[in-house]
Amino acid sequence: MSTPLTENEPILEVENLVKHFPVRVGVAIKRTVGHVRAVDGVSFTLNKGETLGVVGESGCGKSTLAQVLMRLEPPTSGAVRFHGEDIFTKRGKDLKALRRQIQIVLQDPYTSLNPRMTVGDIIGEPFEIHPEVAPKGARRRKVQDLLDVVGLNPDFINRYPHQFSGGQRQRIGIARALALRPEVIICDEPVSALDVSIQAQVMNLLGDLQRDFGLSYIFIAHDLSVVRHLSDRVAVMYLGKVVEIGTEDEIYTRPSHPYTQALLSAVPVPDPAVRLGRKRIRLTGDVPSPVNPPSGCRFRTRCWKATDLCADEEPALEVRSGGHPSACHHAEEQYLLPT
Amino acid sequence: MTDPQAVATANAATPLVDAGAPGAPTTLDKPRSLASDAWHDLRRRPLFIVSAVLITALLVIAAFPQLFTSVDPSVGDLSKARDAPSPDAIFGYDALGRDVFARAIYGARVSIVVGVLATALTILIGGSLGLVAGFYGGRADSVLSRFADIFFGLPFVLGAIVILSTFRDVVGGDPVGITSIVIVSMAALGWPVTMRIMRSAAIAARNQDYVRAARGLGASPMRLIVRHMLPNCAAPVLVYATIALGAYIGAEATLSYLGIGLRDPVVSWGVMISEAQTSLRVAPTLLVFPGAFLVVTVLAFVMLGDAVRDAFDPKGR
Amino acid sequence: MGLSTNEPLLEVDDLYVEFHTRDGVATVLNGVSYSVGAGETLAVLGESGSGKSVTANTVMGILPMPPGRITKGAIRYRGEELLTAADERRRELRGENIAMIFQDALSALNPVYTIGFQIGEQLRTRRGMSKKDAEKRAVELLDQVGIPGAKQRVRSHPHEFSGGMRQRAMIAMSLALDPDVLIADEPTTALDVTVQAQIMDLLKDIQVERNMGLILITHDLGVVAEVADRIAVMYAGRIVENADVHALYANPCHPYTRALLESIPRLDSKGTQLRAIKGLPPNLTNIPSGCPFHPRCPMAVDRCRAVDPPLEALPGGRSSACLFAEELVRP
Numbered sequence: 010m011s012t013p014l015t016e017n018e019p020i021l022e023v024e025n026l027v028k029h030f031p032v033r034v035g036v037a038i039k040r041t042v043g044h045v046r047a048v049d050g051v052s053f054t055l056n057k058g059e060t061l062g063v064v065g066e067s068g069c070g071k072s073t074l075a076q077v078l079m080r081l082e083p084p085t086s087g088a089v090r091f092h093g094e095d096i097f098t099k100r101g102k103d104l105k106a107l108r109r110q111i112q113i114v115l116q117d118p119y120t121s122l123n124p125r126m127t128v129g130d131i132i133g134e135p136f137e138i139h140p141e142v143a144p145k146g147a148r149r150r151k152v153q154d155l156l157d158v159v160g161l162n163p164d165f166i167n168r169y170p171h172q173f174s175g176g177q178r179q180r181i182g183i184a185r186a187l188a189l190r191p192e193v194i195i196c197d198e199p200v201s202a203l204d205v206s207i208q209a210q211v212m213n214l215l216g217d218l219q220r221d222f223g224l225s226y227i228f229i230a231h232d233l234s235v236v237r238h239l240s241d242r243v244a245v246m247y248l249g250k251v252v253e254i255g256t257e258d259e260i261y262t263r264p265s266h267p268y269t270q271a272l273l274s275a276v277p278v279p280d281p282a283v284r285l286g287r288k289r290i291r292l293t294g295d296v297p298s299p300v301n302p303p304s305g306c307r308f309r310t311r312c313w314k315a316t317d318l319c320a321d322e323e324p325a326l327e328v329r330s331g332g333h334p335s336a337c338h339h340a341e342e343q344y345l346l347p348t
Numbered sequence: 349m350t351d352p353q354a355v356a357t358a359n360a361a362t363p364l365v366d367a368g369a370p371g372a373p374t375t376l377d378k379p380r381s382l383a384s385d386a387w388h389d390l391r392r393r394p395l396f397i398v399s400a401v402l403i404t405a406l407l408v409i410a411a412f413p414q415l416f417t418s419v420d421p422s423v424g425d426l427s428k429a430r431d432a433p434s435p436d437a438i439f440g441y442d443a444l445g446r447d448v449f450a451r452a453i454y455g456a457r458v459s460i461v462v463g464v465l466a467t468a469l470t471i472l473i474g475g476s477l478g479l480v481a482g483f484y485g486g487r488a489d490s491v492l493s494r495f496a497d498i499f500f501g502l503p504f505v506l507g508a509i510v511i512l513s514t515f516r517d518v519v520g521g522d523p524v525g526i527t528s529i530v531i532v533s534m535a536a537l538g539w540p541v542t543m544r545i546m547r548s549a550a551i552a553a554r555n556q557d558y559v560r561a562a563r564g565l566g567a568s569p570m571r572l573i574v575r576h577m578l579p580n581c582a583a584p585v586l587v588y589a590t591i592a593l594g595a596y597i598g599a600e601a602t603l604s605y606l607g608i609g610l611r612d613p614v615v616s617w618g619v620m621i622s623e624a625q626t627s628l629r630v631a632p633t634l635l636v637f638p639g640a641f642l643v644v645t646v647l648a649f650v651m652l653g654d655a656v657r658d659a660f661d662p663k664g665r
Numbered sequence: 666m667g668l669s670t671n672e673p674l675l676e677v678d679d680l681y682v683e684f685h686t687r688d689g690v691a692t693v694l695n696g697v698s699y700s701v702g703a704g705e706t707l708a709v710l711g712e713s714g715s716g717k718s719v720t721a722n723t724v725m726g727i728l729p730m731p732p733g734r735i736t737k738g739a740i741r742y743r744g745e746e747l748l749t750a751a752d753e754r755r756r757e758l759r760g761e762n763i764a765m766i767f768q769d770a771l772s773a774l775n776p777v778y779t780i781g782f783q784i785g786e787q788l789r790t791r792r793g794m795s796k797k798d799a800e801k802r803a804v805e806l807l808d809q810v811g812i813p814g815a816k817q818r819v820r821s822h823p824h825e826f827s828g829g830m831r832q833r834a835m836i837a838m839s840l841a842l843d844p845d846v847l848i849a850d851e852p853t854t855a856l857d858v859t860v861q862a863q864i865m866d867l868l869k870d871i872q873v874e875r876n877m878g879l880i881l882i883t884h885d886l887g888v889v890a891e892v893a894d895r896i897a898v899m900y901a902g903r904i905v906e907n908a909d910v911h912a913l914y915a916n917p918c919h920p921y922t923r924a925l926l927e928s929i930p931r932l933d934s935k936g937t938q939l940r941a942i943k944g945l946p947p948n949l950t951n952i953p954s955g956c957p958f959h960p961r962c963p964m965a966v967d968r969c970r971a972v973d974p975p976l977e978a979l980p981g982g983r984s985s986a987c988l989f990a991e992e993l994v995r996p
């Protein structure tokens with residue numbers, strides 16, 4: 010889904026991003042007894058016009074990552090550079106200007122729209138907050154254009170969210186994110202809450218919009234098939250860290266990190282003929298607590314390749330087997346999917 | 349750009365049905381807000397109709413007492429003291445020879461005004477503090493919540509007695525002063541409940557995705573509170589307010605009965621009940637008539653509150 | 666019991682269920698029939714509003730009866746009519762012969778009692794076991810479903826387990842009375858994909874071991890392909906297609922099944938556009954005339970608006986509710 014636009018220059022650079030949530034106990038006076046290390050040193054770049062998919066299971070930190078990138082949560086440490094400038098140093102007018110450039114589409118179509126506002130007000134709110142983008146007279150027209158762009162009837166402008174279906178509400182959320190013509194849209198599980206037959210509609214819409222508006226996406230989801238479809242590059246997260254990152258082809262056909270391999274092996278493929286021919290890797294045990302992750306490599310407690318080295322030394326995310334970065338001392342690319 | 353088929357079917361089709369709730373609200377051509385949905389629902393409920401009729405009648409009595417009686421409620425003719433009901437005075441005369449019916453009619457105005465103003469003040473104070481506490485959380489929330497807890501801990505009647513007896517002499521015999529101090533003391537003791545309700549609603553609203561999306565757009569705290577949180581937090585507070593109104597009217601009656609609330613020259617049902625005490629055995633109607641008015645009024649507001657709560661209940665839709 | 670290997674354990678026969686809502690009567694089930702035999706996995710596939718869960722709830726007898734109403738049809742367990750049976754008999758069968766597991770273990774399990782207590786409760790009340798024996802059996806069951814340290818964990822409460830472990834505990838509970846039929850309603854939808862794989866493996870192992878009939882209710886075409894023997898596809902309260910799993914994926918004979926298979930993104934391939942199904946799922950208080958899928962069907966003709974196609978048998982032991990079913994079958 011990459012646009013044949015300008016050079017693939019990095020538009021967003023994430024550098025060692027850390028977000029810890031303190032765990033507090035106590036009744037009247039609270040003590041901090043530990044930290045949930047939700048995002049624990051994440052680095053990657055997003056290039057102009059591309060879609061970077063972020064996959065991982067619950068607790069890996071991908072949703073927290075979205076919140077921090079949107080500056081909805083302050084980071085504990087690290088930097089995020091948008092066109093070279095650190096977004097966390099922006100304040101006041103500059104911060105507001107930044108908000109026009111990076112927007113978000115949220116997961117739940119039933120809670121992401123204010124039930125007491127009309128659809129026109131919801132999509133028009135970005136213009137009210139940023140009046141310099143559209144003069145008052147032109148706003149209604151712009152809102153109707155946006156409704157049209159996302160495939161909804163512009164006459165619906167006065168309706169309320171509860172009069173729409175889940176898929177339609179998600180379109181409204183996308184229109185809202187698009188209103189200010191951002192450069193980057195963070196999609197946090199945008200189709201997970203939708204019926205299967207509607208997911209394809211919304212995914213096609215996202216693809217079309219990217220092409221037509223030159224958008225760059227960070228596409229966060231737990232459904233690996235969905236992520237592959239829209240992404241150019243994919244980052245795999247586990248317990249707050251990126252364990253492998255590469256092009257979608259590299260990650261899906263020749264993953265080198267054991268976790269990625271286990272993840273891919275676990276995804277059911279809608280083809281019974283594949284049942285017996287597939288390599289099955291089954292993980293044992295539970296995901297360790299993010300308050301107290303294992304020393305060294307975090308995945309070692311469930312990994313069949315773990316050695317003493319894995320406990321002593323945390324593997325860096327660097328290029329290993331397969332030509333793309335992987336955080337495993339014993340990284341080895343494997344062809345998992347039947348071709 | 350537009351998927352014409354999606355648009356065409358979106359026009360014709362009705363919204364998705366959730367697995368757990370077959371039968372989604374049908375889309376009419378007219379847009380329906382949640383408020384108008386609630387209104388349509390309320391109109392059909394007998395509980396609402398009955399209470400609404402009663403309350404409207406009471407409001408009319410309160411606003412235009414002259415329509416119901418031409419007698420001055422404060423004028424007394426001692427020769428008629430404790431006379432039984434007659435065609436001239438359908439509720440009879442009280443111990444000071446005043447027309448009981450006229451007093452009951454004028455009493456309605458005072459009782460309702462006191463109830464309404466006390467409720468309004470409670471919502472204003474409790475609501476704003478609750479919104480601020482819920483929205484900002486953290487230290488502001490702790491401070492405000494502890495502050496509310498202090499007031500919460502004061503028993504209502506005891507607290508009211510303390511405040512009212514302290515200011516009794518300051519206010520003297522001025523009717524406005526007497527009424528105001530009662531309103532203020534009731535609100536001062538009642539606001540923590542509304543604060544808590546609003547705070548819970550605000551905390552829930554603050555975590556909603558649409559508030560997050562608005563923050564992501566760069567909305568100011570004022571916009572977030574007023575545009576996004578307030579409309580979605582108002583419902584539980586309003587439901588409580590309708591019931592509280594009835595409770596305040598009853599509370600005022602209690603305080604006036606105890607002699608520390610409203611008193612002469614102000615006339616309210618509570619005052620009337622208080623005055624009727626001495627003549628109870630001789631002229632029980634002096635108690636029964638204002639008492640009946642009081643009970644019916646409080647009941648009407650409680651019924652209204654129940655109907656409104658049911659109509660706003662999202663599980664019902 | 667004298668049941669031959671070919672007779673179904675559980676049979677749903679032409680079931681019609683209505684729901685009375687504020688906005689009208691919703692026909693939630695419109696003539697649903699399917700069956701499952703011993704050692705067989707039947708997948709009931711459908712999206713929200715298709716009626717797949719309502720059918721299961723009706724079988725178990727846990728559907729709230731107002732606003733729900735069964736207007737027609739029968740449900741048979743080993744030939745015995747369930748809908749006309751006494752409440753007591755239905756309660757007897759529930760858990761003992763037909764068990765159900767749900768999507769959300771956290772709300773299906775009582776948070777106040779320990780897992781051991783909840784599993785043991787059935788054994789104590791229905792089998793008259795002593796407290797000690799019941800706990801022993803509970804430990805065995807937890808072990809069988811792969812919960813490590815079962816002896817200690819039997820004393821834990823539901824919220825102390827992780828999602829996957831809770832699901833296993835719920836499965837253990839459902840197996841306590843050795844049922845013949847297990848209904849699994851979206852058992853892995855709320856779980857991570859690696860955990861999902863473990864749970865599906867477990868269910869399959871248990872089924873084989875105990876020769877149970879398994880009814881798997883889901884919307885996930887991938888999960889179905891991995892475990893099912895037979896699939897019943899539901900849409901708007903009807904079964905639109907019923908076929909053996911290999912036949913269904915190789916050659917779907919209903920436009921809805923086809924469209925569904927073509928619209929999902931595949932793990933093993935990357936295309937450009939997905940072939941989305943246009944339109945929205947139907948409103949059950951206002952189902953389209955004729956074939957309920959016709960507004961969204963790429964093959965629809967005028968006749969489809971007038972005629973509601975019945976489920977017709979096709980060669981190869983399969984059926985489809987489409988006027989063009991025969992054309993869709995490939996030799």
